[in-house]
Amino acid sequence: MNQKMFCYQCEQTAGCTGCAGACGVCGKDAQVAALQDQLTGALIGLARASDGHTTTESTHRAMLEGLFTTITNVCFDAQAVQRQIDAVHAEKAKLLPGCSGCASPCSHNDDYNMEKLWQEPDADVKSLKSLLLFGLRGMAAYAYHARALGYSDAEVDGFFYRGMFAIGEDVGTEELLPLVMETGRVNLKCMELLDRANTETYGTPQPTTVPLTIEKGPFIVVSGHDLYDLYALLEQTKGKGINIYTHGEMLPAHAYPKLKAYPHLKGNFGTAWQNQQKEFANIPAPVLFTTNCLMPPKESYAGRVFTTEVVAYPGMVHIGEERDFTPVIEKALELGGYPEEHPMTGINGGTQVTTGYGHGTILSVADQVVAAVRSGAIRHFYLVGGCDGARPGRNAYTEFVRNTPQDTVILTLACGKYRFNDLDLGEIGGLPRLMDMGQCNDAYGAIKVATALAEAFGCGVNDLPLTLVLSWYEQKAVCILLSLLYLGIQNIHLGPTLPAFVSPNVLKLLAEKFHLTFCGEEELRHWDQAACKIGK
Known part of the structure; x- marks a missing residue:
């Protein structure tokens, strides 16, 4: 049937x-x-x-x-x-x-x-x-x-x-x-x-540089959000000669002191989650999926995929609640990894990325940030974040970030950053222009930073020199957007396309009440020439 x-x-x-x-x-x-x-x-x-x-x-x-x-x-x-x-x-x-x-x-x-x-x-x-x-x-x-x-x-x-x-x-x-x-x-x-x-x-995240090169020898790639799964795997692989590499949403794990203390947590594998079917092809290592962003595995690597928690795919080995990762560890030792160092790069050719600029780090230098704004060294902040996706056109976010003026700061969250997080945008007054605050589940940190800056300047969040440019994909984007709207944050630029479940009347209501605007690919590419229009 x-x-x-x-x-x-x-x-x-x-x-x-x-x-x-x-x-x-x-x-x-x-x-x-x-x-x-x-x-x-x-x-x-x-x-x-x-x-x-x-x-x-x-x-x-x-x-x-x-x-x-x-x-x-x-x-x-x-x-x-x-x-x-x-x-x-x-x-x-x-x-x-x-x-x-x-x-x-x-x-x-x-x-x-x-x-x-x-x-x-x-x-x-x-x-x-x-x-x-x-x-x-x-x-x-x-x-x-x-x-x-x-x-x-x-x-x-x-x-x-x-x-x-x-x-x-x-x-x-x-x-x-x-x-x-x-x-x-x-x-x-x-x-x-x-x-x-x-x-x-796991401690307050610290700014951390994460290499993209894979060292020789056995290794395991870990994808998803679940830090506890990563911690359990790091514990079970101690002293076994197996290196651990994060993938996708797990990148921010490198910034947590308790996790980065493990010397075999080496770096990050690959780029955005939607590239996994190409990047995982024929790798000599197992991949553990701890939460979402699993795509149907290709035959070239299906035998090396393991799932845990609520993630599941037919025919894949599932690790149960006891979190005994022995099958993953045995597979890593069996495959042996690369015989020599295996260089990889980000989407733009970079060989490393940074993470760990959570609210604890940024607020620790709040005086420095405020002084830079008041002196004119920092003219504007852009929060460019959200989910990434496979549909063509999202590289417009890369161009947008690349073309931001040198006196602006880019804060980023979630998987959308893989479009540009390997770019070197330089510094302003000792602060990097591009600061990765983590994944979508770290959006609370961005809210704390915005609130603290508003207090420092004696104004509302909507009066800050701050523009929110958010890319949409799945359900966690929904609840984060609703939190921003609950806080009364206005002038959010959302795109590159809108989900089908938002009716014209609901869209109009949000646009009128919160000045929510739709930014498609062309609006992002020509930001200085075109204003975003809702429903355009």
Whole structure:
């Protein structure tokens, strides 16, 4: 039986309208898409069942893992998704022991049929519910990582149930819009929680230069956000003659003192996540995926891919909750690595990148930054960040950064930086012009810096000489944008294309209230000649 999917949760869906065939642009097939919809409906059922009942740690875990599983480029394995569905149903049965096996179930506790949302006739209701759902999925990733380090928050946990419950209800835009905005507030709290979890566990990030060359000998490439997985692997590879290289979202790990203290954490492998199918081809080493940004592995390296946590792909070896990385270690020793030093470069030919310019570092030299602004040495700040993607045209961000004036500073966050983070832009008053603040989960740091600078200058954040240029891709971009809007930050330039789930009326509302503007490829290339126009 041929199945057809519907998915429009990321910015790069087919035709910018949604993936509706047998397979999505990300590689997710229709069976997995249908199961992920079923999982989402089960999570709404769990939220319904939680109303008036006491949730537990296992309930929270089922909610977070279920939402995280449905993020783009996380799980491609139908059996893994089915296990998540079963786990959610088991938690629901604990909350409602008298309802299991009921011949006439109460509809209020039923799982939700996602077809009802996808076929919602009111475009604005569908758009706001989608914003809420996708924002919750992104926030779940942050809450999941914090929880892995033993950090949680009751309000954050509770909001997942409240938000998912609303998605299943017959509510209008008047009820949905405030809840969407509140998602931004709660996500800000969640990002602060993750920031505290990371820094209290691994130390305050320090500016660090990271080589891109791979040394000879056995090595393992680690991708994703989960610092605890990296820490466990570093512990298990001590003294084994195996070097560890980060990939993609794991790059900021080099800046944390407790992690950088391991001498076999050597450098960063490759460039942006969407280049993995080319860069991983035939490498003599295993690759461990700890969170999202997994792409369907090519035959040239599929036998060397390992997954853990909620990441899964059919046929790949999965490392369970015990985090015993023995199969990964054995594979690294078997393959042996490169016989000689293997030079690699960034997209622009650079041989090294820097990271670690988090809020702790930047605020430690706040007086120096303020003085440079007041003297005119620094005229403007650009925060150029967000998700990267494979669609052509995103190299416009590289050109934009390359062409910024010498008296400006570029702050960057998330995977979009791989378009330009190997550029040498020089310094201003001893400070590098390009400062990598980390990944999307470090966006809280950028907010802290902006708030501190506003206080130093005695003005609002919107009055700072600061321009936000954000690239869109997936669900974590949704919750970060909602946090920025909750804070009242205006004049955000968003692009290069907009996701299909933002309806014209919702887009108009955001544009009018927050002066949110759309910057496509051409606007970025001709920044000085053209103003960004919403919906252009």
